[in-house]
Amino acid sequence: MSLLNAIDVVKRFGETTILDSVSLSVDSGDFLSITGASGSGKSTLLTILGGIDKPTDGQVLIDGKDITKMKENELSILRRTTIGFVFQFFNLAPYLTVRENILLPIILSGKSQKSYSSKFEQLVEYLGIQDHVSKLPDKLSGGEQQRVAIARGLIFDPKMILMDEPTGNLDSKTGNDIMKLLKDINKNLNTTIIQVTHSEKNAQFANRIINISDGKLVETTNKGPGVDEHTA
Amino acid sequence: MNILLKHTLRSIAKSKSQALMIVFTIVIITIMLFVSFSVSDIFYNINIAEYSRVAQGADMLITSDLNGDTFSSAHVEKLLDPNDNVQSEYFLRFNSVMKTTDDSKVIIVEAVDLSEYLNNHTLEFAERWKGDTAIVSDTPYIEYYPVILGETFAKNANISAGDLIEIYVPTYDMYAKLIVLYIAKNTGIFSIGAGVNVLLDFSAIGVIGVINAVYLKFNDPGDYQKYETIFKQAYPELTIEEGNRASYAKEITMNNTLLFVAGLIFIIAVMMLIQLTSYLVISRKRMSEMIIFKASGATPLQVTFIMLVEVLIYALIGLSIGLVAGRLAMQIISSSLLSAQINIISYPFWKYVLSALIAIFVSIAACLSPILSGARKSIRELVAGAQRNIKPTNLVAFVISTVLVIGLAIMLKFITGIGVVIVSCFLIIAAGLFIYLSATPIIKFLSFLFRKLKASGGIAISTLSSFKNKSLRSITILLSTVFAFTFIVASVIDLVKLAVVPYNSRFQSDYVIVSLQKRDVAGYDRIRDSITSISEIKSVGYINFGVLMAPDNPIENLDGYINTYGARDFESVEMVCENLSSDAKERWNSTDHPVIVNSELMIKNNWQIGDTISFLPTSTDFVDYDFTFLIIGIDYSVTSYDRVMYVKITDFSMMFDSTMFLVNIDQNLSTEDEQLLFLVVRDAAENAASDDNKVGQIYALRYDEWAYSGTSDTSKGVSNLLLLLQVAIYLISVLGIINVSIVAIFDRKQELLVYKLSGMTTKNYSMFSLGEASIVAITSSFIGYILAFVINGLLPSMSALVAKYIDFGIFPRSGVFLGLLISLAFVIIWFVVSLLNNKKIHLNSINERLF
Ligand SMILES: Nc1ncnc2c1ncn2[C@@H]1O[C@H](COP(=O)(O)OP(=O)(O)OP(=O)(O)O)[C@@H](O)[C@H]1O
Numbered sequence A: 001m002s003l004l005n006a007i008d009v010v011k012r013f014g015e016t017t018i019l020d021s022v023s024l025s026v027d028s029g030d031f032l033s034i035t036g037a038s039g040s041g042k043s044t045l046l047t048i049l050g051g052i053d054k055p056t057d058g059q060v061l062i063d064g065k066d067i068t069k070m071k072e073n074e075l076s077i078l079r080r081t082t083i084g085f086v087f088q089f090f091n092l093a094p095y096l097t098v099r100e101n102i103l104l105p106i107i108l109s110g111k112s113q114k115s116y117s118s119k120f121e122q123l124v125e126y127l128g129i130q131d132h133v134s135k136l137p138d139k140l141s142g143g144e145q146q147r148v149a150i151a152r153g154l155i156f157d158p159k160m161i162l163m164d165e166p167t168g169n170l171d172s173k174t175g176n177d178i179m180k181l182l183k184d185i186n187k188n189l190n191t192t193i194i195q196v197t198h199s200e201k202n203a204q205f206a207n208r209i210i211n212i213s214d215g216k217l218v219e220t221t222n223k224g225p226g227v228d229e230h231t232a
Numbered sequence B: 001m002n003i004l005l006k007h008t009l010r011s012i013a014k015s016k017s018q019a020l021m022i023v024f025t026i027v028i029i030t031i032m033l034f035v036s037f038s039v040s041d042i043f044y045n046i047n048i049a050e051y052s053r054v055a056q057g058a059d060m061l062i063t064s065d066l067n068g069d070t071f072s073s074a075h076v077e078k079l080l081d082p083n084d085n086v087q088s089e090y091f092l093r094f095n096s097v098m099k100t101t102d103d104s105k106v107i108i109v110e111a112v113d114l115s116e117y118l119n120n121h122t123l124e125f126a127e128r129w130k131g132d133t134a135i136v137s138d139t140p141y142i143e144y145y146p147v148i149l150g151e152t153f154a155k156n157a158n159i160s161a162g163d164l165i166e167i168y169v170p171t172y173d174m175y176a177k178l179i180v181l182y183i184a185k186n187t188g189i190f191s192i193g194a195g196v197n198v199l200l201d202f203s204a205i206g207v208i209g210v211i212n213a214v215y216l217k218f219n220d221p222g223d224y225q226k227y228e229t230i231f232k233q234a235y236p237e238l239t240i241e242e243g244n245r246a247s248y249a250k251e252i253t254m255n256n257t258l259l260f261v262a263g264l265i266f267i268i269a270v271m272m273l274i275q276l277t278s279y280l281v282i283s284r285k286r287m288s289e290m291i292i293f294k295a296s297g298a299t300p301l302q303v304t305f306i307m308l309v310e311v312l313i314y315a316l317i318g319l320s321i322g323l324v325a326g327r328l329a330m331q332i333i334s335s336s337l338l339s340a341q342i343n344i345i346s347y348p349f350w351k352y353v354l355s356a357l358i359a360i361f362v363s364i365a366a367c368l369s370p371i372l373s374g375a376r377k378s379i380r381e382l383v384a385g386a387q388r389n390i391k392p393t394n395l396v397a398f399v400i401s402t403v404l405v406i407g408l409a410i411m412l413k414f415i416t417g418i419g420v421v422i423v424s425c426f427l428i429i430a431a432g433l434f435i436y437l438s439a440t441p442i443i444k445f446l447s448f449l450f451r452k453l454k455a456s457g458g459i460a461i462s463t464l465s466s467f468k469n470k471s472l473r474s475i476t477i478l479l480s481t482v483f484a485f486t487f488i489v490a491s492v493i494d495l496v497k498l499a500v501v502p503y504n505s506r507f508q509s510d511y512v513i514v515s516l517q518k519r520d521v522a523g524y525d526r527i528r529d530s531i532t533s534i535s536e537i538k539s540v541g542y543i544n545f546g547v548l549m550a551p552d553n554p555i556e557n558l559d560g561y562i563n564t565y566g567a568r569d570f571e572s573v574e575m576v577c578e579n580l581s582s583d584a585k586e587r588w589n590s591t592d593h594p595v596i597v598n599s600e601l602m603i604k605n606n607w608q609i610g611d612t613i614s615f616l617p618t619s620t621d622f623v624d625y626d627f628t629f630l631i632i633g634i635d636y637s638v639t640s641y642d643r644v645m646y647v648k649i650t651d652f653s654m655m656f657d658s659t660m661f662l663v664n665i666d667q668n669l670s671t672e673d674e675q676l677l678f679l680v681v682r683d684a685a686e687n688a689a690s691d692d693n694k695v696g697q698i699y700a701l702r703y704d705e706w707a708y709s710g711t712s713d714t715s716k717g718v719s720n721l722l723l724l725l726q727v728a729i730y731l732i733s734v735l736g737i738i739n740v741s742i743v744a745i746f747d748r749k750q751e752l753l754v755y756k757l758s759g760m761t762t763k764n765y766s767m768f769s770l771g772e773a774s775i776v777a778i779t780s781s782f783i784g785y786i787l788a789f790v791i792n793g794l795l796p797s798m799s800a801l802v803a804k805y806i807d808f809g810i811f812p813r814s815g816v817f818l819g820l821l822i823s824l825a826f827v828i829i830w831f832v833v834s835l836l837n838n839k840k841i842h843l844n845s846i847n848e849r850l851f
């Protein structure tokens, strides 16, 4: 059974239909890119898949459970056990240090922070932010901030991470580094990744690419240069 | 329309609630300013009303101030030069008691030459006795002399024209029976609504030519000086002043106005804070515009100007409403406080203009800092958004300021004179520094404690973030300041209210029987026993009144006089003292010459229980007696005058002026039975006291009548107005806290989105808000309390304003109560606003950019 199953999802804002009965199935370990023109509905689809927004019609099943029917509190628990999020802007709580930001889902769930300390050390080293753990977010560069956000998304071993333009705010070199990192994470930790991007190049890091246009999804199986370059 | 103006209007429309808040504060500021420009007029008129009532425009008053001295009208007349054409009016005014068939009332008797008085002054009559047309005193038609009463008083006492009343005349120790000829409307000499004066002819009380007040009206104003000299020479012991006692009234007015202005400044300061916080939100929302303006080449000056136009729009709307509302408020205040004299207060153009100008100035001043900082920032800084983290506090400075504040406050207790002023100044500076520096370390320390208690969940997040959050620190500082300010205003206003608590309210009983005739203890006991024998009477005690002086006080020093009461027994003491300690009775009975002293005297003279004090008589007649007493207890009553002490009657029977019997009755009586009982007690007292045709210089009153009826409208009016101010300050403080909370909470959308994305549940969020609120509340009340403690050190100098000695204690207890109240209010407000905000924030707005 696939990890995530969207079935006949419809999203309308008033008269305009943004998603017109789309279906999508994501398996564990997939790395999926969603592309499309500006305003085509990429972010809308992603928020529906992550339970942030509700579809006008249709179902989204995660592990067989329909998240569109879930209460806000159940969704909160889903967010600190199953799905990690990384967005383009404002991913970090301004009044928490890097360490506190990364451990946020753990603190909120009431679990012992100690039992996550080795995981934490491992992650910050892996992401190259071990020197910044005591800083406040405003003292970090954009790339460092995104790595912290990714670390927070990974701290509780989520089944998947949803990202909306995670590198949209960064220069291409830093963006490229982050994309490589994501590819590694996908491979080594077997974390499912769904990212929205309008960059053709970044989309190529994934093994599946989905294009939205006129409210419909079109899948193009990827064997592009991004992967080759990376795996080479 | 100008494109910029259009833009500004649209932006105002976008931040409606904050814009409304700013307009509201400007309205309040304008009202307060407008009212305050007239408030000294109000106080002046309240104070002068009682005097001008009798003066009726006279230029000079020569009086013995009701102290019992009288002089001759014929002699005064002789001093007036006929060529000067001076108009003179003679009064014999004294406090007395009036009996009706079912009640007794305290009155002020004003005896004049009635026919002449009615010729010279037009009184409006509300009711007239139909039985006869005669007005003059000695017409053969009426059996009784006539008396005129004011409308309100007559209504309260249930008297109509034609009724017979009896007025006690001390000179003859008799009741004069009089007929109520007229009830006058509340104008002229009857113009104070709650007044208790009755107007009658000299002959009605059997005195001719004996007076204690004369009013003179000069043809030539320059004669004032001349006659002042003449009368000072002729009557050195009399008071000579302007007819309406204007200078005296001005002095009181000054004090009241100062107090009012202190409150006003606080209100304006809080209002400015509200404006500032509201404007912060608006300006943050407008930053995107500013970026565009700047990108199109606007200079900082131009950006400042654009933002100022917006503030000016708010100010214009606010002050227009405020001026109209202020004028209306004055109408209400003056008609409720000054009744007949509304037109005394004028509203010249300058009051409107000045209120408007100050309101504009204040609004711009409040909003200037966000405007300037926004205008000065580069586009890059604006886009990055304002990260508002706190720099670490200098712990050494914090410790030094703490030690300074506490040290200086304690120091204040022990120094006097000019040193007080100097230390107070240092203290205020140290306190300001302390508030600023202490907020973060205390929040940090509390967060640390909380985290020890709960290391996960919503509360844990609040303990991690709150000490880094600048807006939480601002709120903490605001809250502590509000706490301290409220404490100071409340304390000062309480002081003033104290100063108008009637002296007699210290005694507790249902009836009071006053006897002016000297008797021996057996004579008093006989009166007491005849009242005790009435079956509905629970207990009767009595005390003698006289005056002694504290040692080391020269006679001229009024401060040295002590109202001294000789109490018949300890039960009598218990009827007149508050909060006696439990062993007082035992010590009273076992000590030879005990004295119970009011706490004000104890503080003033620095006496302790167990001290032996030798007092001095006020008259040389008693120099041979020994007035040495051992202090065995403290009376904690507080009224307008508390230089009071109580000794055994046997130690004091040689010198006293009067005696009061305090009568307690069965509390379960019906109203009718109580009415009857009062008359029975009144008769019993008179019967037991009288011999021959004399009354025996005794009269009975119900307690409320005796304790409170002498209280003038003046003090009530002033204390009502101050009470109003006090309530306004509380309300506005709450409003300020609400607004700052709303602003701070609604300003943290991004922070909350991150929390939510990380899996924060509603319960987590509630605990988070509660954690933050508790940390801020505890910190603020701690800082606020320290400030209250400091202010407490300053209060004794303020109490000099009302000439009272009050022990404020090193640790103000009322401060604890106030702190709890403010903390609780804040926690509730913060929590509710947070929950409302939670509903407003949707996760799907995560992709919206702030700009
Ligand atoms: N709350 C909303 N109400 C109305 N319309 C909306 C709302 N949110 C999004 N839309 C519209 O839905 C469409 C899709 O929006 P979405 O944010 O998903 O686009 P996107 O593909 O992510 O674009 P971009 O690449 O610019 O981020 C847009 O036309 C947008 O205007």
Ligand SMILES: [Mg+2]
Residues within 6 Å of the ligand: A042, A043, A044, A164, B847
């Ligand atoms: Mg998008």
